[in-house]
Amino acid sequence: MKKTKKKNIFQKFVNFIDKKVVMPITRLIVKIAKGFENSEKSIESWLSKPNTLLFVSLLVAIIVFIVIDQKIIVFTNQTAEVLKDQKVEVTYNEEAYVVEGLPETVDITLMGSRSDLFIAKQSTTSKVTVDLTGLKPGSHKVNIEYSQPLSSIGYSVNPSTTTVNIYSKVSETKTLTTDILNQDNLDSKLVIENITPETDQVVIKGTDDKNAVNSLTKVATVKALVDIDELSKQEEGVTTLKDVPLKAYDKDGTALDVEIVPAKINVDLEIASPSKNVPIKVVPKGDIGFGKAISSISMSESTVIVYGKESTLENLEYIPLEVDVTGLKEDREYKLDLNKPKGIRSMSVNNVTLKFTLGDSTDKDIDDVNIDVRNLNDNYSVQGLSADDIKVTVNVKGVSSVLKNLQADDITAYIDLKDYKPGEYEILVKVEGTDSRVQYVSKTKKVRIKIVEK
Secondary structure, three states: OHHHHHHHHHHHHHHHHHHHHHHHHHHHHHHHHHOOOHHHHHHHHHHOOHHHHHHHHHHHHHHHHHHHHHHHHHHHOEEEEEEEEEEEEEEOOOOOEEEEOOOOEEEEEEEEEHHHHHHHHHOOOOEEEEEOOOOOOEEEEEEOEEEOOOOOOEEEEEOOEEEEEEEEOEEEEEEEEEEEEOHHHOOOOOEEEEEEEOOOEEEEEEOOOOOOOOOHHHOOEEEEEEEHHHOOOOOOEEEEEEEEEEEEEOOOOOEEOOEEEOOEEEEEEEEEOOEEEEEEEEEEEOOOOOOEEEEEEEEOOOEEEEEEOHHHHHOOOOEEEEEEOOOOOOOEEEEEEOOOOOOEEEEOOOEEEEEEEEEEOEEEEEEEEEEEEEOOOOOEEEEEOOHHHOEEEEEEEEOHHHHOOOOHHHEEEEEEOOOOOOEEEEEEOEEEEOOOOOEEEEOOOEEEEEEEEO
């Protein structure tokens, strides 16, 4: 019975091929053959043979089968594709707990036919999830699940499991400070005079468990990160930066992942452009050639406008310009760059041209120059141990036309007592004067003084 059934099926297949493939092809060949002239009768005769037609039909049938078979292989072939960095969504009570140990992203390997993989990748309902609902504080090993709409797709998650630590959430109040980012991008003529956040207190939430990576016990400061690049325009006045982000840091400056309420605030920036016009003071360095002294100094610019914070400008009296005059024997012109003092952001003049004119040198002594004290602690006072330790004689060297009007009031002798404590000391005397063309040397190199508490 089974053999008869198989035979009938085979017979039907042969009849189908004969009817749908062999006969149509035969008719086509006969039509083509009839179209040939008498000179082509030999070809027509060959094509008319039953065996020839049978072999041609069989060859065509085989070709058709291979084509169909190859298409079936293409559509049923299994393949795999990796979706990298898929975001993990976690479900838990965020008001009550803090979770550590969850990866932010995972890799998903999809396996299936090409057509199914294409559909799966376009799906917007696919997601990677971890459900922590019902878990209590402690350490738990949980599964990372992947959901997608096609059941014909196989998948694997890497990693597929992870160990999470769940902590009870607590909160505390922190004082907010500010930090300026990209300050070098601020116009060099402008300064931030004042920063006023809308609040100076924020609440941080997390765990107080010291073993947690982002424990609240590690938070040393919370900062509002004021970014100069976020300014719509740079100009004097008060500018409000909106939605300035807040960040918590430990004592080493490492950022901590804790919840901050509010997460962003508005900050008012008071921008100003303080400036001051100060002289350029030439400071010759080294010894001029024997028998010569500076008669005059001429400069292309004698003053400069400097920009910086008010506190810096208050203490700035001049811009020093050091010039090496060692061995100088004749008039000379220099072109030199000005160095910006610490705290100065911009200057109206960056370089000057100056000319030294020389003359014959002479010298004289100026007596009774008082000794000033600098940098002494306010809790102390100083006394000279003798009359010779209170005043000094200063030898000045220059051209006669400059020296003739020089007085003791034009010279400053001083001792620097920074970091000195109560006691008796022998201190080096330093001398400076108002005229850069003159060389000043104290004839008394050191004085003896006594420092006492007030």
